[in-house]
Amino acid sequence: MDRRQQPEAAYRMYLIGPFAITDRAGKALTPRSQKSQAVLAMLALSLRGSRSRVWLRDKLWSDRPEDQASASLRQALLDIRKCLGHARDLLVTDKNTVSLRMDLVGLDTDDILANAHAGGQDDLAAEHFLEGVDVRDPEFEEWLMLERQVWQRRYEEGQLQHKFEPKLELARDDRERTPLVPATTTRPETDRTAGEGSSLGTGSSSPIVGAKSSQWVVALLPPRIAAGSDGGQILASEMMSLVAKTIADGADIRVTDFSFGGGGWAGLPHGDQFDGGVSLATPIGIQLELTLSGQTALIVLRVLRLADNSLVWKDSCIAEMRRLERGETHQVHGLINHMIDQVHAFFLFRPERGDLERETSLVEAVNLIFRLSRDDLNRAEIILHTLASDRPSASVYAWLAFIRTFRVGQRFNAYDSTIVEEAQFYARKALELDMNNSVALALIGHVHSFLFCEYDYAAGLFERAIRLNPVQPLGWDLYSMLHCYAGQPENAAAMANWVQNLGYYSAHKYYFDTTKCISSALAGDHAAAISAGQEALRMRPDFNSLLRYLAASYAHRNEMDLARDCVQRLEKVEPNFSIEALQDNRYPLLNTAGGRMLIAGLSKAGVKLR
Numbered sequence: 001m002d003r004r005q006q007p008e009a010a011y012r013m014y015l016i017g018p019f020a021i022t023d024r025a026g027k028a029l030t031p032r033s034q035k036s037q038a039v040l041a042m043l044a045l046s047l048r049g050s051r052s053r054v055w056l057r058d059k060l061w062s063d064r065p066e067d068q069a070s071a072s073l074r075q076a077l078l079d080i081r082k083c084l085g086h087a088r089d090l091l092v093t094d095k096n097t098v099s100l101r102m103d104l105v106g107l108d109t110d111d112i113l114a115n116a117h118a119g120g121q122d123d124l125a126a127e128h129f130l131e132g133v134d135v136r137d138p139e140f141e142e143w144l145m146l147e148r149q150v151w152q153r154r155y156e157e158g159q160l161q162h163k164f165e166p167k168l169e170l171a172r173d174d175r176e177r178t179p180l181v182p183a184t185t186t187r188p189e190t191d192r193t194a195g196e197g198s199s200l201g202t203g204s205s206s207p208i209v210g211a212k213s214s215q216w217v218v219a220l221l222p223p224r225i226a227a228g229s230d231g232g233q234i235l236a237s238e239m240m241s242l243v244a245k246t247i248a249d250g251a252d253i254r255v256t257d258f259s260f261g262g263g264g265w266a267g268l269p270h271g272d273q274f275d276g277g278v279s280l281a282t283p284i285g286i287q288l289e290l291t292l293s294g295q296t297a298l299i300v301l302r303v304l305r306l307a308d309n310s311l312v313w314k315d316s317c318i319a320e321m322r323r324l325e326r327g328e329t330h331q332v333h334g335l336i337n338h339m340i341d342q343v344h345a346f347f348l349f350r351p352e353r354g355d356l357e358r359e360t361s362l363v364e365a366v367n368l369i370f371r372l373s374r375d376d377l378n379r380a381e382i383i384l385h386t387l388a389s390d391r392p393s394a395s396v397y398a399w400l401a402f403i404r405t406f407r408v409g410q411r412f413n414a415y416d417s418t419i420v421e422e423a424q425f426y427a428r429k430a431l432e433l434d435m436n437n438s439v440a441l442a443l444i445g446h447v448h449s450f451l452f453c454e455y456d457y458a459a460g461l462f463e464r465a466i467r468l469n470p471v472q473p474l475g476w477d478l479y480s481m482l483h484c485y486a487g488q489p490e491n492a493a494a495m496a497n498w499v500q501n502l503g504y505y506s507a508h509k510y511y512f513d514t515t516k517c518i519s520s521a522l523a524g525d526h527a528a529a530i531s532a533g534q535e536a537l538r539m540r541p542d543f544n545s546l547l548r549y550l551a552a553s554y555a556h557r558n559e560m561d562l563a564r565d566c567v568q569r570l571e572k573v574e575p576n577f578s579i580e581a582l583q584d585n586r587y588p589l590l591n592t593a594g595g596r597m598l599i600a601g602l603s604k605a606g607v608k609l610r
Contacts, residue, residue, distance in 0.1 A: 142378060
């Protein structure tokens with residue numbers, strides 16, 4: 001609803017400066033309680049003026065037991081009605097939700113955006129949004145920080161509201177030639193990202209913004225080729241392109257290509273300065289060695305520290321020449337992923353990191369995301385917002401959208417309009433910045449499949465991601481999960497087998513094992529589900545998604561002691577878990593045959609109905 005279409009609203013709410021609500025005559029109806037004011041503001045800023053009681057409790061009384069938080073919310077609602085007086089019908093409640101009659105309320109923010117001349121920029125800065133509302137709850141503070149950022153962005157971009165174009169439902173044959181979402185016609189300079197342009201050389205990297213910005217750099221070094229024909233040069237070029245694409249898409253790492261006449265990498269002064277004196281964080285080099293012999297090829301990858309040319313890591317594999325010549329490079333994908341993991345580890349854990357700020361690291365944020373705890377997700381989001389303001393990229397916005405799927409899947413947040421709005425905004429921003437970033441495409445595909453159940457649209461994103469870079473295990477893994485949601489667990493399990501091979505050395509291997517566990521359980525292969533699930537639990541013993549599927553699979557195999565043990569562990573991690581809670585959170589696969597099998601297994605294992 002466009003609230004600007006309600007110029008004669010009976011009541012006014014003021015969000016810029018001190019919070020206030022008045023009637024048409026200007027009479028103040030503002031509650032004195034800070035939390036009562038917060039309730040009204042949170043309702044007004046929601047998509048339809050409505051929030052669940054659970055959501056409000058979690059945002060304002062997150063440190064209290066459920067019964068106390070419920071009582072506090074009831075008291076706040078009584079306080080609001082008392083202060084509204086003759087306008088008490090503005091507030092509509094039932095046992096599950098609290099709503100505000102937004103058809104009767106006008107917001108000062110809407111007027112400001114509709115009339116750009118009203119007020120000066122200094123008076124409309126983000127810190128003046130809900131000025132003085134001090135609730136002192138970390139969940140509310142996080143919400144307020146995000147809303148202030150949204151307000152500042154809306155004002156600066158001159159947008160009346162976030163506009164999300166209709167999602168295109170493309171026929172499969174049209175996906176190759178039709179943009180997945182319409183791009184904006186103009187974009188501020190600060191929105192430029194490493195994803196712009198198709199080149200992976202020095203021209204493709206994002207600008208370094210601000211004096212304190214430190215960006216990681218990897219140099220592609222000239223390959224060593226032992227072959228009797230030009231075929232070796234072609235193969236080496238194709239493999240280095242795959243390496244460069246995988247590095248550039250997956251993290252905030254700049255790729256500098258010296259592999260085939262790209263420049264004199266040996267001239268770098270100990271790897272400390274490059275590109276006009278800009279400080280780089282001790283760059284490393286990647287070198288390919290290719291030996292062709294008859295029908296086979298020996299492929300060696302090395303990671304070298306350029307300061308002293310010392311060896312950081314080395315590994316190899318043997319591939320069939322005829323397959324490589326046909327462009328079938330899947331035999332080397334596992335090797336490339338192993339190398340990428342070593343590059344990330346080098347930057348994160350090397351002793352000479354010095355003053356490089358961890359807060360500027362996308363790899364660090366991703367590691368936090370996959371730790372799965374509420375605190376780690378919050379820390380990851382802070383890092384990502386820092387990166388978005390410093391070096392915005394498709395990957396950063398895509399991970400911000402992806403976090404919303406974890407928050408819902410782990411039941412840290414309810415599935416509601418806020419989650420949907422945030423995920424839509426970040427997903428659209430990622431695709432606007434770069435339509436050729438394979439990691440971003442995969443992450444946004446998962447958002448559309450898990451949160452929105454738009455399987456055809458998501459499939460187009462996954463297929464594009466995999467065509468652009470078949471090396472990335474995340475794209476295959478999340479595509480496997482889409483097949484689970486769509487009721488095709490056998491296809492999902494086959495894809496999950498391949499993902500386990502690609503991500504064997506990954507720091508996030510447990511996540512890929514989890515997908516194998518889920519897909520196998522939904523396909524009825526409970527032995528395979530248990531095997532993969534137990535492997536994943538070694539890395540994440542408290543991962544609630546794993547415990548759910550393991551409990552169900554053990555129950556289906558009549559191993560009831562093990563099933564009940566999983567349920568007990570699950571109840572410690574997720575005390576309010578029940579069949580009804582899983583259904584209420586709109587878990588996308590529950591209506592499939594595999595989903596019904598999951599619910600039957602959980603019930604048999606002793607999970608409570610509600």
